[in-house]
Amino acid sequence: xxxxxxxxxxxxxxxxxxxxxxxxxxxxxxxxxxxxxxxxxxxxxxxxxxxxxxxxxxxxxxxxxxxxxxxxxxxxxxxxxxxxxxxxxxxxxxxxxxxxxxxxxxxxxxxxxxxxxxxxxxxxxxxxxxxxxxxxxxxxxxxxxxxxxxxxxxxxxxxxxxxxxxxxxxxxxxxxxxxxxxxxxxxxxxxxxxxxxxxxxxxxxxxxxxxxxxxxxxxxxxxxxxxxxxxxxxxxxxxxxxxxxxxxxxxxxxxxxxxxxxxxxxxxxxxxxxxxxxxxxxxxxxxxxxxxxxxxxxxxxxxxxxxxxxxxxxxxxxxxxxxxxxxxxxxxxxxxxxx
Amino acid sequence: xxxxxxxxxxxxxxxxxxxxxxxxxxxxxxxxxxxxxxxxxxxxxxxxxxxxxxxxxxxxxxxxxxxxxxxxxxxxxxxxxxxxxxxxxxxxxxxxxxxxxxxxxxxxxxxxxxxxxxxxxxxxxxxxxxxxxxxxxxxxxxxxxxxxxxxxxxxxxxxxxxxxxxxxxxxxxxxxxxxxxxxxxxxxxxxxxxxxxxxxxxxxxxxxxxxxxxxxxxxxxxxxxxxxxxxxxxxxxxxxxxxxxxxxxxxxxxxxxxxxxxxxxxxxxxxxxxxxxxxxxxxxxxxxxxxxxxxxxxxxxxxxxxxxxxxxxxxxxxxxxxxxxxxxxxxxxxxxxxxxxxxxxxxx
Numbered sequence: 001x002x003x004x005x006x007x008x009x010x011x012x013x014x015x016x017x018x019x020x021x022x023x024x025x026x027x028x029x030x031x032x033x034x035x036x037x038x039x040x041x042x043x044x045x046x047x048x049x050x051x052x053x054x055x056x057x058x059x060x061x062x063x064x065x066x067x068x069x070x071x072x073x074x075x076x077x078x079x080x081x082x083x084x085x086x087x088x089x090x091x092x093x094x095x096x097x098x099x100x101x102x103x104x105x106x107x108x109x110x111x112x113x114x115x116x117x118x119x120x121x122x123x124x125x126x127x128x129x130x131x132x133x134x135x136x137x138x139x140x141x142x143x144x145x146x147x148x149x150x151x152x153x154x155x156x157x158x159x160x161x162x163x164x165x166x167x168x169x170x171x172x173x174x175x176x177x178x179x180x181x182x183x184x185x186x187x188x189x190x191x192x193x194x195x196x197x198x199x200x201x202x203x204x205x206x207x208x209x210x211x212x213x214x215x216x217x218x219x220x221x222x223x224x225x226x227x228x229x230x231x232x233x234x235x236x237x238x239x240x241x242x243x244x245x246x247x248x249x250x251x252x253x254x255x256x257x258x259x260x261x262x263x264x265x266x267x268x269x270x271x272x273x274x275x276x277x278x279x280x281x282x283x284x285x286x287x288x289x290x291x292x293x294x295x296x297x298x299x300x301x302x303x304x305x306x307x308x309x310x311x312x313x314x315x316x317x318x319x320x321x322x323x324x325x326x327x328x329x330x331x332x333x334x335x336x337x338x339x
Numbered sequence: 340x341x342x343x344x345x346x347x348x349x350x351x352x353x354x355x356x357x358x359x360x361x362x363x364x365x366x367x368x369x370x371x372x373x374x375x376x377x378x379x380x381x382x383x384x385x386x387x388x389x390x391x392x393x394x395x396x397x398x399x400x401x402x403x404x405x406x407x408x409x410x411x412x413x414x415x416x417x418x419x420x421x422x423x424x425x426x427x428x429x430x431x432x433x434x435x436x437x438x439x440x441x442x443x444x445x446x447x448x449x450x451x452x453x454x455x456x457x458x459x460x461x462x463x464x465x466x467x468x469x470x471x472x473x474x475x476x477x478x479x480x481x482x483x484x485x486x487x488x489x490x491x492x493x494x495x496x497x498x499x500x501x502x503x504x505x506x507x508x509x510x511x512x513x514x515x516x517x518x519x520x521x522x523x524x525x526x527x528x529x530x531x532x533x534x535x536x537x538x539x540x541x542x543x544x545x546x547x548x549x550x551x552x553x554x555x556x557x558x559x560x561x562x563x564x565x566x567x568x569x570x571x572x573x574x575x576x577x578x579x580x581x582x583x584x585x586x587x588x589x590x591x592x593x594x595x596x597x598x599x600x601x602x603x604x605x606x607x608x609x610x611x612x613x614x615x616x617x618x619x620x621x622x623x624x625x626x627x628x629x630x631x632x633x634x635x636x637x638x639x640x641x642x643x644x645x646x647x648x649x650x651x652x653x654x655x656x657x658x659x660x661x662x663x664x665x666x667x668x669x670x671x672x673x674x675x676x677x678x679x680x681x682x683x684x685x686x687x
Contacts, residue, residue, distance in 0.1 A: 059543045060514065172403065201402045201570040206614040228543045231616040272545040274577035276600060276615045283577070285548035289513050 019090065021189060021222050022048040022071070027084035029063070029070045032077075036294035040066045042246040043084070050189060053216055053223045055237035055254065057230045057269070061290050063246040064226045065114075068192050071224070072111050073101050088190070106137055110183035112176075112193040119179060120167040126153075126178055127163040133185055152181040157211060173204035180212065190222045197232065209236055230269050234258055242266050245290050245301035252326030262328045264308045300330070308332065358429045359390035360564055361414070361448075361532055366423035368409050372637070382636040383409040385588045386423070388663075391532060391564050396554060398567045398575035398596065400611070401585035407568045410585075411534045414566065415450045416441065428531070446476035446528040453537040455517035459509045466505040468524045469493070476528040492523040495561065496553050515546035522553060532564045533557070539574065551578045572615050576600050584608050587636045587644035590663055594670035604666060604677040607645050643675065651676045 029041035040063045048054055058064045069075050071086050073093050086093045088109060093101065105111075113119040121129055130149040139145055150160035156177040167175055176196050183191050193212075197205040213236045216223050227233060233240065234254065241251040242265065250263040261267045268286040288305040291297055297304060303313040313331060321333040368384045384406040391397045399407045412418045414425060416432065425432040427448065435444050452458040459468060469489045473480060480488065493501030496519040509517055518538055525533050535554070539547040555578055557563050569575050575582055575596060582596040584605065592605040603609045636644060643649070643656040655675045663673040666681040 059545050202572070202616075203402055203610060203614040206616065228545070229616070230544065234616065269545055272548050274548065274551075274573045276573040276576060276612065276617055280577070282552075283548045284552075286545050287549075289515075289546075 020047040021050045021052075021089060022046075022224075023085075023087040024071060025085045025087070027067070027070055027086060028082045029066050029075065029079055030082045031079045033294075038293045039296065040079070040246050040293060041070060044243075044246075044248055045084075046241065046248075046251070048190070048222050048224065051216070051220045051222055052239065053213070053225065053237045054239045054241060055233035056224065056226045056241045056243060057228065057233065058243035059228060059290055061293075062243045063293075064228075064243050065194055067243070068111075068194055068224065068226055072105070072109065072192055074111065102136075106133060106183075106188065107186045108188050109190045109192065110186070110188045112179050112183050112191060112196045114195045114198060120175060122167050125164050125166055126170075130163070130182060130185065133182060137186065148185060152184050153178070155184065155215060156181045173200050173208060176200060176208060177211075180208075180215075184215070184219070184221075187219060188221055190224070191216075193223060193225045195227050196225075198227070198229070205232065209233075212236070229273075231273055242269065245296060246293055247301060247329060248320060248327065249302065249329045250327065251320075256324075256326055262323060262326060262333060263302075263330050264306050264332075265302050268305075268307075358426075359392045360395075360428060361391040361566075362426040362429075363387060363389050363410075363414075364424050364426065366410070366413060366425060367421045368406075368413055368418055369421045379637050382588050382639055384413070385636075385639075387585075387588075387590050388423075389583055389590065389593060391566060393531070393564055394558055394562050395581065396558055396565045396567055396579045397581045397583065398569055398579040399583045399585060400569055400572055400575050402570060402611075404587070405585040406588040407585050408536055411450070411536050411566065411568050414448065414532075415534055416444065442475065446472075447531045448534060449525040449528055449530050450534040450536065451518075451521040451525050451538050454541055455514050455521060456541075459517055459520060461509050464506055464508055465512070465520050468520070469505070469527050472524050472527045488527060489523075492526045493520075495526060495557070496520075496523045497549065498523065513546075514542050515549060518542060518550055519553060522550075522557065526557065526561060526563070530563050532566060534566050534568075536568045537570070538567070540569070540571070547574060548577075554578055572600060572611055573617070584611070589644055589660075589673060591645065591673045592671065593663070594667070598667065598670045602667075602670075604670070604672040604681075605645075605674045606649050606651050606676075610648070643673075 024044060024046045026043045026045055027041060028039065028043055031038040031040055044067055046054070056064045056067065066075070066079065070081055073086070073096065075081065081094055084094070088104065093104065127149060131145050134145045134148065149163055153160050153163065158174055158177055158181065162170065162174065170178060180196065197208050200208065209232065212223065225233060225237060237254045239252065240254040240257045242249050242257070242263065244265050250257060250261070250266045257266065258270070261270050265286070271283060272285045274283060286305055291301055291304065299315045300306070300313040300318050303309050306313065310331060318329050318331045320327045320329045323333045366384055366387045367382070370381045370383060372379050372381050387410060389397070399410060401407050409418065413420050416435070427444065435441055459465065466489060469492065470485060473485045473488060489505055490501035493504055498504040498516060498519050512520065521538070522533070539550050542550065551574055554565055554567065558565060567575065567579060579596045582594065582599045583590055584592040584599065584607065586607045592599055592603065592608050599608060600612065603612055641660050642658055643652070643661050646652040646656040649656065653676060659675070661673045661675045661678065663671045664678055665671045666677060672678065
């Protein structure tokens with residue numbers, strides 16, 4: 001986290017306002033290890049409009065977190081972007097220096113990490129951590145820092161008296177909320193969230209989701225939200241992107257994907273969690289495990305686990321077909337979805 | 340794999356004389372907190388009574404801080420109860436003192452932990468843990484028998500082929516597979532009751548169901564009971580016979596999973612149900628006002644512990660702790676409002 005606060009100049013550059021807020025094109029990320037090259041993100045493209053809520057779901061190891069880190073330019077060796085572009089407010093972030101990036105980070109784009117327990121500094125009070133972030137980005141007035149810190153804490157439903165609290169004095173839910181408050185210090189246009197609710201239990205999770213949604217609606221920032229739990233985002237995201245083995249396997253409007261999941265992997269994910277109401281049916285989940293990305297399958301990456309696998313799936317990789325506005329990487333939809 | 344509906348298991352059986360496998364009688368566990376100047380007591384579990392029959396999966400559900408893990412730890416003899424008693428096969432736990440008895444008990448009631456990444460020693464092959472359990476708890480077996488048994492338990496939890504998986508190191512296995520290793524280790528001791536503390540909460544949603552099916556299979560074919568600690572009601576419903584809902588150290592509702600979830604009588608159960616994400620159902624907005632912070636129960640005064648969050652709280656809730664009372668056959672609820680409603684025949 002400290003890496004973000006390197007540059008004290010903190011002068012955000014306003015990019016061009018035309019087109020989407022974020023445009024990712026053919027982004028690829030590789031982890032170069034001693035014995036293998038792992039293609040963790042493979043030619044991913046996405047557009048995000050201002051104020052839009054995009055959810056990215058997939059199993060562990062599908063590349064969803066790597067993709068987030070690549071968008072935020074937070075990758076460190078052995079991971080590196082090997083191709084493609086990340087255009088944020090009209091400016092390609094790939095290849096920018098840390099100095100240039102720190103003008104964008106936090107002010108225009110901020111990141112909420114998965115584990116607030118590790119992302120917050122345990123020996124500093126919440127107040128001190130907020131102050132550090134603001135000073136690093138050019139706000140020096142004590143009064144202004146104090147006012148803004150209290151303001152953002154109140155926004156996430158925490159009493160500002162907790163500014164003097166240390167992370168261990170807060171519950172898991174409050175720590176996560178404090179992280180989100182910190183991300184909002186400069187009212188960024190994009191907040192990137194990596195499973196911010198995964199360490200919480202259901203009631204806290206639901207209330208935090210509702211709060212994120214409410215803040216997003218009122219303040220108008222865009223959200224990219226990564227999770228492995230599809231059901232969590234079903235009511236909150238505008239668009240849903242399902243990733244498998246480093247690739248986009250399905251992407252479309254959330255409601256559309258939930259109502260008519262098309263890719264066999266999406267169908268599998270939908271059938272993987274038991275319902276709390278309705279009839280009890282035996283479930284199987286998705287048998288097998290994701291492929292080793294050092295040696296991905298030659299054809300479709302999901303073919304070894306796919307219940308609808310066809311001979312050609314084993315030899316040629318399917319492209320992302322467009323079916324009624326939904327992108328699906330599956331040969332079943334080659335002719336526009338005639339199953 | 341025979342993935343039958345997870346809850347179609349045989350009817351649970353009580354031991355001879357009607358004594359359940361495990362009976363918890365008015366269990367309380369308190370912790371002293373603070374320093375010499377401020378003496379306070381945290382009531383992690385208060386006055387909890389329940390039982391587990393043979394071949395039965397019982398879920399204990401609640402938020403963090405509800406006391407559900409403390410219950411499991413008392414049953415594992417990690418904590419001593421502050422008051423109350425636990426009877427296993429009719430014998431009190433407090434009578435288990437000698438090393439031999441303790442070893443025997445921990446073999447019969449092993450624990451499976453939440454975190455599959457830190458609960459297996461990374462420097463040994465996964466066979467190490469199972470073989471060690473077999474040596475300690477079943478010394479009568481010969482080497483060949485031990486190896487055969489290790490393969491059998493690995494196959495039983497779906498780690499096929501068992502002989503091959505046994506030779507792997509933990510880092511070569513996925514999270515779901517490691518958690519299966521945890522169950523295999525427990526199974527090797529020929530347990531009567533497995534204490535599973537959030538065994539699937541650290542796993543991806545897509546592989547949780549496989550583990551739940553393993554739990555159901557262990558009950559059906561290996562004849563073990565499982566105490567399943569969770570905060571996920573949907574998974575509890577999928578796999579369990581009985582459900583115990585805890586809030587702030589108290590049991591607030593218990594009954595068959597189907598009864599409790601289809602007709603919840605305690606407002607806390609309703610809150611939990613409303614919070615469970617269900618993409619097939621429309622968004623329930625009523626839970627949004629609740630921030631989801633359970634209280635830490637320090638030096639509590641009498642009264643219902645849910646009253647501060649309860650939309651139905653009446654005066655009595657602030658004065659008298661509601662007892663757990665049977666409102667419908669097998670369905671018990673600790674709520675003044677629900678009890679009053681049941682008496683007058685009014686459905687809330």
